[in-house]
Amino acid sequence: xxxxxxxxxxxxxxxxxxAALALAxxxxxxLICEKxxxxxxxxAGLQLSPxxxxxxxxxxxxxxxxxxxxxxxxxxxxxxRSGGEVIRxxxxxxxxxxxxxxxxxxxxxxALLGAVxxxxxxxxxxxxxxxxxxxxxxGIIVNGEPALAVIxxxxxxxxxRRQLFPETQPHFSGLIAWRGTxxxxxxxxxxxxxxxxxxxxxxxxxxxxxxxxxxxINMVAIMPGAVMQPGSSDAGDASEIRRHFAASRxxxxxxxxxxxxxxxxxxxxxxxPDGGMWHEGAVALxxxxxxxxxxxxxxxxxxxxxxAAVLAACLGPVGDDAAAIAPxxxxxxxxxxxxxxxxxxxxxxxxxxxxxxxPMALARDLAMRALGAERLQARQDWIYNWRx
Numbered sequence: 246x247x248x249x250x251x252x253x254x255x256x257x258x259x260x261x262x263x264a265a266l267a268l269a270x271x272x273x274x275x276l277i278c279e280k281x282x283x284x285x286x287x288x289a290g291l292q293l294s295p296x297x298x299x300x301x302x303x304x305x306x307x308x309x310x311x312x313x314x315x316x317x318x319x320x321x322x323x324x325x326r327s328g329g330e331v332i333r334x335x336x337x338x339x340x341x342x343x344x345x346x347x348x349x350x351x352x353x354x355x356a357l358l359g360a361v362x363x364x365x366x367x368x369x370x371x372x373x374x375x376x377x378x379x380x381x382x383x384g385i386i387v388n389g390e391p392a393l394a395v396i397x398x399x400x401x402x403x404x405x406r407r408q409l410f411p412e413t414q415p416h417f418s419g420l421i422a423w424r425g426t427x428x429x430x431x432x433x434x435x436x437x438x439x440x441x442x443x444x445x446x447x448x449x450x451x452x453x454x455x456x457x458x459x460x461x462i463n464m465v466a467i468m469p470g471a472v473m474q475p476g477s478s479d480a481g482d483a484s485e486i487r488r489h490f491a492a493s494r495x496x497x498x499x500x501x502x503x504x505x506x507x508x509x510x511x512x513x514x515x516x517x518p519d520g521g522m523w524h525e526g527a528v529a530l531x532x533x534x535x536x537x538x539x540x541x542x543x544x545x546x547x548x549x550x551x552x553a554a555v556l557a558a559c560l561g562p563v564g565d566d567a568a569a570i571a572p573x574x575x576x577x578x579x580x581x582x583x584x585x586x587x588x589x590x591x592x593x594x595x596x597x598x599x600x601x602x603x604p605m606a607l608a609r610d611l612a613m614r615a616l617g618a619e620r621l622q623a624r625q626d627w628i629y630n631w632r633x
Contacts, residue, residue, distance in 0.1 A: 260532030290463025328496030
């Protein structure tokens with residue numbers, strides 16, 4: 246499929262699929278090139294706050310996602326120091342006008358994929374990596390085919406980014422994300438929460454919440470670790486994570502949750518510079534390819550979804566004018582860079598707060614309680630209330 250208004254997207258992850266739908270809604274034909282031969286159920290749970298769900302609902306995905314999402318009432322912030330709750334933050338305020346969803350990554354990708362494959366102006370090619378780019382006065386030649394623009398949505402180890410910014414490489418944070426899920430029925434009833442649990446500790450933190458319409462529990466444990474093969478994940482040894490939480494003297498409730506999971510996978514956490522890397526000429530980046538970040542603001546997927554919406558809005562008026570593509574992508578970069586940089590900083594600072602120790606941890610807990618749930622949660626309004 247090639248046509249005057251064709252845009253090529255490298256990568257069929259959440260950002261790439263969302264961008265395809267958003268661009269097709271603006272009248273473009275879209276070709277998605279995905280290097281893998283099969284889209285597999287990778288990853289674990291995701292938190293999608295109103296800034297992201299607002300976009301997904303606007304793209305017509307609510308009916309596809311409704312059977313799979315959970316809408317939590319609150320976030321319970323716990324401390325491993327005492328085993329008690331520090332504060333409980335409400336979610337789903339009326340002024341957000343969009344829900345807060347917990348969803349398994351595979352369910353979100355499946356919903357996006359269903360909408361993409363049903364759209365007459367989107368073509369998905371599997372086993373088709375973008376491996377050559379060449380600029381011409383009429384546009385970009387991608388794998389030998391002409392296109393108006395190319396969008397790199399191919400992850401933190403992006404091929405497209407390497408062509409634009411070869412000197413920019415992801416940086417290992419020194420942290421490993423251990424991710425696991427289990428069927429809710431396998432967990433003791435007193436350990437099940439319908440909301441999000443965030444456990445803070447100096448040597449690790451733990452996030453627990455339901456996915457798959459409450460039928461599964463998702464767990465993410467963040468711990469220090471040695472660098473792994475870039476871009477990889479591997480099976481984690483359950484005994485290793487159990488020893489870590491036992492040696493750190495975590496409360497029994499948290500250790501019981503950890504002990505319930507037999508199959509863990511480990512992902513090294515890599516980041517890109519604050520503000521991201523965005524475009525050159527008729528080629529642009531989005532999602533992790535542009536701004537891989539720490540997950541401590543629960544906005545990795547959300548920022549990719551926002552990128553897709555802003556990108557489509559900027560390219561919409563271009564028509565088939567190749568000369569207008571670069572200015573449109575420059576506007577996209579100018580709109581996204583300040584917000585993404587702030588989210589990246591917020592995520593990093595949140596991790597530092599979670600891992601405070603001794604008197605500083607006690608002061609943190611007291612400050613949270615003194616501030617109060619409503620005022621503390623309102624500090625997220627700049628993220629959640631964002632609109633295109």
